[in-house]
Amino acid sequence: MKEGLRQRRRSLLPKGLLGRAVLILIMPIIVLQIVVTLVFIERHLDGVTREMTTTIARELRSFATVVEAQYTDSAIDRTVAELATGIGYDLRYVPGDTIDRQVRRPFYRIAARAITQTLQSEVGFPISVDTERIHKIVHVAIQLSEGVLYAEVPERRMTNRNPHFLLVWMVSVSFFLLLIAVLFLRNQIRPIRQLATAAEAFGKGQPAPTFKPAGAEEVRRAATAFLTMRARIERQIAQRTLMLSGVSHDLRTPLTRMRLSLAMMDDEEEAGAMMRDVDEMERMVDGFLAFARGESGETPEPTDLRAMLESIHADEMTMGRDVTLTLPDVEAEETTLPLRADGMRRCLRNLIENAAKYGGGGVWVTLRVEARRIAVEIEDDGPGVPVEEREAILRPFARGDDARNQDRGGGTGLGLSIALDVARAHGGDLILSASEERGGLSVLVTLPR
Secondary structure, eight states: OHHHHHHHHHHHSOSSHHHHHHHHHHHHHHHHHHHHHHHIIIIIIHHHHHHHHHHHHHHHHHHHHHHHTOOSHHHHHHHHHHHHTTSSSEEEEEETOOOOOOEEOOTTOHHHHHHHHHHHHHSOSOEEEEEEEETTEEEEEEEOSSEEEEEEEEGGGTSOSOTHHHHHHHHHHHHHHHHHHHHHHHHHHHHHHHHHHHHHHHHTTSOOOOOOOOSSHHHHHHHHHHHHHHHHHHHHHHHHHHHHHHHHHHHHHHHHHHHHHHHTOSOHHHHHHHHHHHHHHHHHHHHHHHHHHTTTTOOOEEEEHHHHHHHHHHHHHHTTOEEEEEOOSOOGGGGEEEEOHHHHHHHHHHHHHHHHHHSSSEEEEEEEEOSSEEEEEEEESSOOOOHHHHHHHTSTTOOOGGGOOGGGTOOOSOHHHHHHHHHHHTTOEEEEEEOTTTSSEEEEEEEEO
């Protein structure tokens, strides 16, 4: 219960740094406005309204007392006419009339409450107060013994004429200052966004946009640390690639000499066995080169992943593999991503070939387009991989039990590692799990949209 409420509260908060910074800035201003408004209305506006209304209430009480003392209608009319002269509001007497003692006032007009309460307490006669009938006019009806004395008093005689001006100015100035603060906050947050964009692009293996550390000292330090880290990682990758490329290149020379020597041997049976070992060694060298080279030399370009899978499927069917391809019914734009086409093709082809080689023979490939990612799932009907071995089998040079027998053409243990590197270089991931429908291994390649 508490966790659910906490999650709902978090979902209401802004997700971005700018939104949260503006919220932190605006909340104290809103609270201050509310406090000042309440204090102003309670202490100043309410007090002024009661003082001014008390004066009017005492006038009305005096008029009601004078009218109540009259005995004839003609005397009452003459007296009311004399009293209404010069007081600034209308006054009339209706003999034989009665009031219903109702109070009518809009709920949103706070000053009307103070006016009504003050009149009821100060006039001294049964009265009815209506502030809704006529705009900015307070209609007061005073019940006398022989009739009702009506008074229509302008509201400005009972309350401050422009109390809202202070509130309007206060809100307007606060909004203007808040707008200026938001503009400054955007300038401070821009370097953080640039840093996040550069880090995301570097994590996907894309050309990172150049930027200079700017903003606050902490942001500049973080940007400088990122640039230094990126340079070190790129230098380490270059050194690893150069070293393994050199070793692999040096190994090709003796392998070529061995191949020539074996071709000249008379014993074809023995030479054939040794030739297979040489082929295996060359294949291993090619695997080392592919692992060392990675995808650093290829530039991401918009690529239709569905068309790529269709091409791979056609090639696999030509080679006699039983591969079933399931594609979504969407437009080509939905499956087009910035990809290193050669690397992604090599990744998917290796996964499909592994599924066909180590599975039961059938391979099922499914492309799914989701809200924030595109997923390619490759399933087989083989024995699968135990849960405790799935993490280890993704490491370089790690092989499953069925792939360790070199006599059966086992691999170098780099296929899944290369596929994982390709997926992560595109900002995605590679996940191994058990295929519930096929019974074998499920390899899920996810790519962000």
